[in-house]
Amino acid sequence: VSLDFPLNFHPTRFQHLLNMGWSFWRRWCRCRECVARVGDHHECLRRWVLSSYYVGGIGLTLPRVQPLAVFSLGAYDTGTINGVIAMQDWLNVFGDYDPTGVLGTSTHGRFITTSNKSLVVSILSAGTFFGALLAFPMGDKIGRKWGIVYSCIIFSLGVGLQLDTHWATFVVGRVIAGVGVGLVSCLVPMYQSECSPKSIRGLIVGGYQLAITIGALFAAIVLNSTKNRPNHSSWRTPIAVQFAWAFILGGGMALLPESPRFLVHKGRLDEARRAMSRLTNTPADSTEVDHEINEINAALHEEKSAGSGSYLDCFRSNSLKYSLRTWTGILLQGWQQLTGINFIFYYGTTFFQSAGISNAFIITIITDVVNTAMTIVGIQLIDRAGRRRLLLWGAVGMSFCEFIVAIVGVTAGKTTDTGGAVNLAAQRVMIAFVCIYIAFYAISWGPVVWVITGEISPLNIRAKAMSLSVASNWLWNFGIGYATPYLVDTSTKGQPNGVATAALHVKVFFIWGATCACCAVYTYFFVPETKGLSLEQIDMLYENSNALQSTKYNRELQAGEHNEKHETSSHEAAMKI
Incomplete structure (x- = not known):
């Protein structure tokens, strides 16, 4: 089926696509149980530790949880929408006409207003906010596994609506797709945390952020290959590619076991044993x-004695510090957005153009490559350097770089002091420090925040606390995405359809530098070190320690566990003798 639909897009064709998808899904459901039985009875498949990453993960990984290629629903969309709204054919369909050529950059007099740009870019984040809040009832009622599968179906519906040529349908499609993204952005890290061995939990959950970076990079590549097409396929193709990521994640998750901790929470102990058996490659x-x-059951009983697991319990002050743990997750997700990273990925191309850089699109690809490559390094460091240390030094480093970018941009500007030539040295310094x-x-802050928010909440309130944390992320994402054009764009007040803006341009990096400094302060006083601890041991850490003492207590917990294992193995050896 061609993606180059005519302007009078007939609904029957869209219905035909939906019918094809529904027919395929029914056949897939019939095959699922057979495939699962094959996985239960073949040793080669039983050796695969089952894990799934934030969209596009095939769901099956190599032994000891080495992931296959993954992509991110939300990040791919983030990388796509900024390029799509700059494409000529998209502007012809959805843009406004400016006969003067003053307001728009299009050679055909078409442009998108600041208000519409803010709406279409940020509205997905509004949907994700509500999707994250819905993740609790979905994750606790039908489970983490099937919650992710149904989230992919919701996302696919939103993608389908974005292929239409009516503005209202396009916007509604982004809202619905956002609900799906919000659901998986909450359920996937939760599922990963509950199914991953503690020794590599940071690596596995950190892969969530790696998926985000790969999604953004892939979006830039797809946009570059379609941006010059003269028809609707220029923007419909990048959007339609998202069907593939939803199918891969949803299909892969259908093959996975449910979270053992969720099954214990529901009292389904036999199923929990079978799921744990598959995850650890040991007999049930x-x-x-x-x-x-x-151990899971004992921790659950202790947590239930501390509260019923309601939203009110998330903010209860008790010995397990439910309130502190919930607020830590909520605020960490908010601070992550306030690092300013999505300014680069939402509006990076526009920023580089305004800084006088001629090939801004290539620079955007370079930043995506840096992000992907360094995320691979980062997820390897999480379980070695530790969560707290990475957050502290990362915040300090980001703050320094952003102040340098702001100072160079303000003092050097676009031109030299002597005659209007482009200041290449200033441009290179800005690009270099943006990349650093x-x-x-x-x-x-990219991978570590997702790891911490996925592991610090007690099982009794994990779904609710995680949904609140992720909702915080997307609420700030929406606010920053909506406000950025008004902060950065050149003011067009006084022009027809013009709008007043702050016109900060590169000065906005002073704001991001200050917020990153605040990130470091918050981490120092409130974020504990959880490296190498089981989810149940994290309960002990919060009960008996605080952020400033957490590193020392962490070592004591791990040393005590090592001694206990040594005594157990010695006792078993003595019994054999």
Whole structure:
């Protein structure tokens, strides 16, 4: 089926596509149980530790949880929409006409107003905010696994609506797609945290951020290949590619076991044993599986004694510090957005153009490559350097780089002092420090925040606390995405259809530099070190320690566990003798 639909897009064709998708889904459901049985009975498949990344993860990984290629629904969309709204054919369909040529950059007199640009870019984040809040009832009622599958279906519906040529349908499609993104952005890290071994939990959950960076990079590549097409396929193709990521994630998740911790929480202990058996590659009746299930069960009973698990309990001050843990997740997600990273990925191309850089699109691809490469480094460091240390040094490094970019941009400007020639040295310094800033983010606040918010909440309130944390992320994402054009764009007040803006341009980096400094202060006083601890041991850390003492107490917990294992193995050896 061609994506180059005529302007009078007939609804029957769209219905035909939906019918094809529904027919394929029904056939897939019939095959799912057979495939699952194959996975249960073949040793080669049983050795695959099952994990899924934030969209596009095939759902099956190599032994010991080495992920396959993954992509991000939200990040791919973030990378796509900024390029789509600059495409000539998209402007012809959705833009306004400016006969003077003053307001728009289009050679055909078409442009998008500041208000419409803010709306179409940020409205997806509004949908994700509500999707994140819906993740709690979905994740606790039908489970983490099937919650992710149904989220992919919701997302696909939103993508389909964005292929239409009516403004209202396009915007509604972005809202619905945002709901799907919000659901998976909450459920996937939760599922990963509950299914990953503690020794590599940071690596696995950090892969969520890697998926985001790969999604943004892939979006830039797709846009570059379609931007010059003269018809609707120039913008419909990048949008339609998102069907593939939703299918891969949803289809992969259908093959995975449910979270053992969710099953224990629901009292389905036999199913929990089978799921744990698949995840650890050990028999369901083994002592290792018994130990894990008993530990989860004991922690759950202790958590239930501290509260019923309602939203009110998320903010209860008790011995397990529910309130502190919930607010830590909420504020960390907010601070992550206030690092200013989405300014680069939402409006980076526009910023580089305004700075006088001729090939801004190539620079955008370079920043995406830096982000992806350094995220790979970052997720390797999470379980080695530790969460707290990475957040502290990452915030300090980002703050320094952003102040340098702002100072160079303000003092050097676009031109030299002597005669209007482009100041190449200033441009190169700005590009270099933007890339270094992105590198600091990619090894710290990018992956680490998702790891911490996925692991610090007690099982009894995890779904609710996680939904609140992710909702905070997308609420700030929406606010920044909506406000940025009004902060950065040149004011057109006095022109027809013009709008007054702050016109900060590069000065906006002073704001991001200050907020990154605040990130470092917040981390120092409120974020504990959870490296190497099981989810149940994190309960002990919060009960008996605080952020400033957490590194020392963390070492004591791990040393005590090591001694306990050594004594157990010595006792078993003595019994054999």
